[in-house]
Amino acid sequence: MSANLRVKSSEFIDETHRISFKFNGKTYYGFKGDTLASALLANNVHLVGRSFKYHRPRGIMTAGSEEPNAIVQVNDNTNRTEPNVRATEIEIYEGLEASSQNCWPNVNFDIGGINNIISPFLPAGFYYKTFMWPASFWEKYEFFIRHSAGLGKSPTEKDPDIYDHRNIHCDVLVVGAGISGILAAKNAAKNNLKTLLVEEKNELGGATIYQNREFNKIDNQSSSDWIKKEINELKNIGNLEVKTRTSVAAYHGYNYLLARENLTDHLEKKDKNNKVRQRLLKIRAKKVILATGALERPLVFNNNDRPGIILSTAVKKYADFFGVKCGEKNVFFTNNDSAYESALCLHNKGIKVDAIVDIRDNSNSKIVKAVEQAGIKIYWSHTVVDTNGYRRLSNISIMRLSNDGMTVTGKRINISCDCLGVAGGWTPAVHLFTQSGGKLKFDEDNDVFLPNKYLSDQISVGSCNGYFNLKEIINKLSIKLKEFLKIDQTDFDNIAIESEEETPKRNIWLLPSDKAIGKTKPFVDYQNDATAKDIKLALREGFRSIEHVKRYTTTGMGTDQGKLGNMHALGIIADTSGVKMGELGTTTFRPPYTPLTFGTIVGRNVGEYFDVFRRTAMNDCHIENKAEFENVGQWKRGWYYPVNGETMHQAVQRESKAARESAGILDASTLGKIDIQGSDASEFLNRVYTNAWSKLAIGKCRYGLMLNEDGMVYDDGVTTRLGENHYLMTTTTGGAANVLAKLEDYLQTEWPELDVYLTSVTDHYATASVCGPNSKKILKKIFPDLDFSNESFPHMSFKEAKINNIKCRVMRISFTGEHSYEINIQASFGKSLWEKCIETGKEFNITPYGTETMHLLRAEKGFIIVGQDTDGTMTPIDLQMDWIVSKKKYDFIGKRSLYRSDTMREDRKQLVGLLTDNPNIILEEGAQIVSELNQNPIQMLGHVTSSYFSPNLNKSIALAVVRGGKDMMGKKLFIPMEDKTISVTVANPVFFDEENKRLNA
Amino acid sequence: MFIINCPYCGERDQQEFKAGGEAHIERPKQPTELSDDEWAEYLFMRKNIKGVQFERWNHAHGCRKWFNMVRDTSNDEIKLVYKMGEKPPLE
Missing domain, CATH: 3.30.1360.120 (Probable tRNA modification gtpase trme; domain 1)
Known part of the structure; x- marks a missing residue:
């Protein structure tokens, strides 16, 4: 059970500090510094969840916030439960409990897996197509769909945690603390600019901090040693604030950004209490530097989703950073040089790498030569055509790729492996840039979208701007920073950088198989189970707009927003419909970049602080009088004052009589x-x-x-x-x-x-x-x-x-x-x-x-209440209040409109009184009024606006608006209700003391 | 979220302001002289431009003053703010 796949102690993992946690009810151990994902991998647990539609077994695919598969329910059955949390981002702590989602009865045996077998009958748009007929059955279908849909479970109890908001104003905000972000923040702060550096992970340094690239040197040191020194220096800079575990969720116009600062999620339960869990930072920055890096792309091939198929750099990070090997028999599948770095790193740590499958026909890069010298077998011009293994990858089949990359030839070669590292190149993380309104351009050479037009005062630096080579990253950064921050020099102008030129990747969005596409499952969106086949089907069915294809196939619509697969979806659409990627455009990246919990969004505005409310100076008296209160706008107003357990009706009848027979008192302060x-x-x-x-x-x-x-x-x-x-x-x-x-x-x-x-x-x-x-x-x-x-x-x-x-x-x-x-x-x-x-x-x-x-x-007197008896469509004439409209005045607001043909129509809805034939029946406010019961369709004449039982008249009275009501005095009308029809007579809306004798009494 | 340069108070967050629709539509001085169509033109017809638009804004949670703004609705760039009663720029 407690397999230990640690390869060697890592400086980032504290092996003296063992932590126990539970996954799917079973206890495992990890070390301080582990994420849930790295700890599970160290325990040889790859199967962590089931996919959304086909319930296919899924494993950990990445080592970061882009993870589509390994999303788990944390602390289920407690009031702190949270769904859809990425196992790759959860820092483990003593007592952590997590469980798989989207499977029943458990992740190893899941009834929903039947969907995988019947998947030929579950094409894109299956629900739209199937459940449309007969329309009246929708309610029944919906019941079942709702039950089988959904990822995690929402909490049902009140959130026990405290959340907070904080406003921050700074000169420069730097997003991302990789090598570019660190250098940018340091140089901004050193030039007297108030600087904030935020990083979503718990440590600074990005990928540079742990990778010992043999061919990347700065000032004759490894780049990781050099960056550690830089990070150390950050502590001594006065006007620099650094926030880790802080993820920028949204980038709005005018450099207004929202970030979530995570304060207690990594702490043990006892340390969480009475602390602010997360803080929403509302940042207004004069200048923004985006250094958000790039995400490694997977490759799209048949059955590319099995547990054990992991991004090549994630395999490397698990080995380098966490000291965990993802498999005993490792193979890499690549279209570029990145996989070679990962392979060499594993090899140097004594982890067996059996082969590298490369769709290119060669590469002259130094790193490739080094891998060859290490004796690792490389299959040039080959592609993976199929994979096997249900709960864990067991082997792959590869075949020779044709020159045009469209077909495969020759015989299948089977390679046994339990981990396949895939490397499809890099996608610059331009999400925040586009959220800010920036426009992208497509770089045909590298098949990437890059920032082009900035709307606010910002720049993108490093790999999120398309620079992937260390020398290029640092040289461009120096030039850009000087221009952007208007400074003469940076402190890294004169460093010596060695980095290697890479051989270009060979980009094929959808890799061929020896099987017909209809018989394959090349996943594009892992979380939503959208395959290349689905996208092609949508195009065949006539969808053209990228936004429509996205919605029809649900590509990119999961909690990960398709961070891995969106580029492939675009590529496949472009290839299939013969359009250039640049012309196709992208779908919209919407906030938040990673999901936010509602608690963070509302902060302290919960419970009685949800909205401001106003109380009158007499409020204490009403409370002493045991008043029931009513919200009127923001005011809390006394609604009625029950005595001796009276109901509302009894209290109101008593109050109404008292006011007319002797004296009543009302708090009218809110007017x-x-x-x-x-x-x-x-x-x-x-x-x-x-x-x-x-x-x-x-x-x-x-x-x-x-x-x-x-x-x-x-x-x-x-x-x-x-x-x-x-x-x-x-x-x-x-x-x-x-x-x-x-x-x-x-x-x-x-x-x-x-x-x-x-x-x-x-x-x-x-x-x-x-x-x-x-x-x-x-x-x-x-x-x-x-x-x-x-x-x-x-x-x-x-x-x-x-x-x-x-x-x-x-x-x-x-x-x-x-x-x-x-x-x-x-x-x-x-x-x-x-x-x-x-x-x-x-x-x-x-x-x-x-x-x-x-x-x-007031209803007894026929006085209107604006907003109750009127609704924005009533003129004074409609209200039978002609007496208050001056004929002599030349003008007043709205006068001209009273003479428009529409406002002068005789059949407008007009205010009338209604008396029920049975004086004890009280009409419902809002009830519809008709004159004929046997019409088809029945014509609605109007509705009841105010209705009460008048204790002073001892009968039910109502005000209503009725089409042409002015001329209906004495006419019988009907109010059809669910269980009966009420007959009413149109009456004068002034029911009581029409002569106003009491006013002057 | 914009930063708006109130002509009376200076730069403030958008939260303090309310938008008030298209600018430079004067209330007719003699409404009774107008035909139904002419009155309807004043009452109902408003432009909704993708691009440079003249707008009214109110510093509702500040000085409560109304003023005019020239804004490009395609990218939310505020090109100019000026006081009520001042002539709109020609371009």
């Missing part, structure tokens, strides 16, 4: 309040409201209706004239901010000549609204010096007053139809005001009521 001053204030109101304002006397109030320029009702509220050039406007609670913004817009852009100043005072005043037949008696006791006679203080007027020397504004206005006052006081005294009203009103049984009762009371 928007805008203070309007200036010599043109009256003219301004004339222009923004539909009615006239010039003649409103000082000390009087008036209701106003505000339209949009399209003639539709936008907001309403009462405005009070406090002085000659001073008004206080109230708006709806939800509309306050938008109304202010709209008024500012008109003032600044259309009517800059008006002398008007707007100030939001919503939060500055708390408002108690006292209503009911006894309201005047209560107010008299609160303000004993104030004259409350109808002559001195009539309805729709205002007075300044004082409570114990605290100034108040008292308005006699009403939204309930009762005799009613609103008292405005400085917000800090809001609570005292509420308490005083309750105390004073005790003898009149003053009853606090919430928004629900307020809605009921």
Whole structure:
């Protein structure tokens, strides 16, 4: 069980520190410094998962974040579980548990594997084609598809971890700490630029740090020794910040980047608690240097997905960095020189390399000669045509490749091997560059897309810009840095570099087999099981756009976003349809580069901090009164105040009766309040409201209706004239901010000549609204010096007053139809005001009521609520509020639109009242209204907008909008519900006290 | 995420701003004189250019001032900002 495939101690692995972990329930051991992938390989575990569609056994393929296959569920059955984590990125810690995904009952025997056998019947677009008929069966199909689809399992419990956000501003951000990134960051920082260097791995140095390339020397040292010295020097540079385990997820315009800094994922459970797990860095950089490196490409050949088939440089990294051999019998398959370096490295460590299969016909590179001298057999002009081994590679078959690379000839040669290192050349990691809006160009010589046009102040350096030779990388870096950072010299201008010229690769996107393509499985996207065959099928079926082929075949749509296979997909499309790669373009690389957990994205904005909310100054009183609360915009408003276990209905009925029979009190502080001053204030109101304002006397109030320029009702509220050039406007609670913004817009852009100043005072005043037949008696006791006679203080007027020397504004206005006052006081005294009203009103049984009762009371009076009875398609005429639209005013916002042919139609939806024939049935708000039940199709006339049981009328009442409703008074209409049809009669929307006697009582 | 150079406050993050649609569409001085078609032209018709576009922006979470911006919508390059009432550049 505990096979040990360690070859020799590695300086990057601490073999004195043994760590136990569980994989699929079994305990294994690794060392500090191991990733889950390297530790599994050291234990000879290659089979780690099953593929998405065919459930084929899959193993570890890479040693980095590009891994498509080895994705695992971490800490399953705990509240820290996370799906789709790349085993190649998990640093092991004591107690780590991970398990395979996408298999049942287990990874060794998976029922879904049947899909592999029936795969000829599962072509690209299988689901689209099969489950379309009959359409009514979709729901049943969907049930099964949902069950068999999906990779890992989402957590079901609350995330116990803490996440954080941090804003960073820097002069230079360097992404990637390979040799290019390190030199760039060092030289930027040394030139007094505030520099941030981020690296997704836990160590700096990229590939240079561990590879001892025989033919790469800097100042007569191996490049790895040289880079270690450079890394050491970074510590002494003042204005340089280095962050490891930090992956840039997104690169937006204007050099705004998001990065995830991983802080505790590598720690033991006991060390994770109460620490920030991950931090989202929001970086705004003046300049960005991308040094993101390149990803090795696989090769696309028949059955290229078996466990044991690994990228050649990954085989090398496991040996060099982790001291782990991936197989006992190693073979490499290549189209370039990279595999030779890996082969030589293994050979020098005493790991057996049996053969190298090269599709080229020769190479004169020094490294190739060295491999030949080591006695490793090289098959020139050969290609792998098939592989065998179900849970682990057991052997490969190779054949001679024709000169044009399209076919194979001769006999199959079988080579026994348990590890095949594949090397298909290099793909520059241009993902972040394109996310920033950069445009790529195709380099035909090397078959790579390279950065071409930059939209922001940035450069790409090193292999992500297409430089693969050490000398070229460093020389170009020096030139580019000087120009980009505007510096005269770098500290590596004069170093001596030895590096070897490589023999070019021979690029064949899809390698031939002796079998017909239909009988092969050359995988292009490993995670989503898309093969070259699927892509060709999509093209035969008429798909042309790369974006369409991608979606139809699901190529590149997995959690790895096709980092390995996308280039091959493009190549195969180009070859098949005879288009040049450069003309074909690429698919869009979208953020994030590697998956982010939701916790990181939301940071601290969870639970009660998810959104800001506002509470009135009287909030404590409502809590003491055991109010239920309702969200209105960002406000928490008292909804109703249940007493002795009342239901909402019971509470609202009681509150509504109390308000009409004696006295009620409402917290109206949330209504928007805008203070309007200036010599043109009256003219301004004339222009923004539909009615006239010039003649409103000082000390009087008036209701106003505000339209949009399209003639539709936008907001309403009462405005009070406090002085000659001073008004206080109230708006709806939800509309306050938008109304202010709209008024500012008109003032600044259309009517800059008006002398008007707007100030939001919503939060500055708390408002108690006292209503009911006894309201005047209560107010008299609160303000004993104030004259409350109808002559001195009539309805729709205002007075300044004082409570114990605290100034108040008292308005006699009403939204309930009762005799009613609103008292405005400085917000800090809001609570005292509420308490005083309750105390004073005790003898009149003053009853606090919430928004629900307020809605009921106003509905009895037929007063609209903007946003409930209107929806942005209602004009004042539709609302039967013609009385408020001035005919005399030349212009106001929205006036012209009231005379458009559409707004003047007679059959528009109009506001009416509805009475149910059975007075005990309460209609559902939103219910549809019809006039004929036997029509086909049935014509919808409108819908119910407000509906309540009125305790004061002892019957159900409703407001509704009905097509042509104005002329339907007394007409019978129907409301068909699921289980019954309700008959209603169209009525006047004013149900209660039509003569307004109570207002003046 | 843009950095916008508010003509009153200087460079600020895009989060502080609200976009306000196409610029230099003046509200007609005498709406009642207009035909339905002419009014509809003002009310509804807006360009949506891929390329250089004149836009209104508001520093909503800052000085609350409206101003104009010339932006290339194909690459989000902000070419110019200028105050309300100032003449648009000819090119």
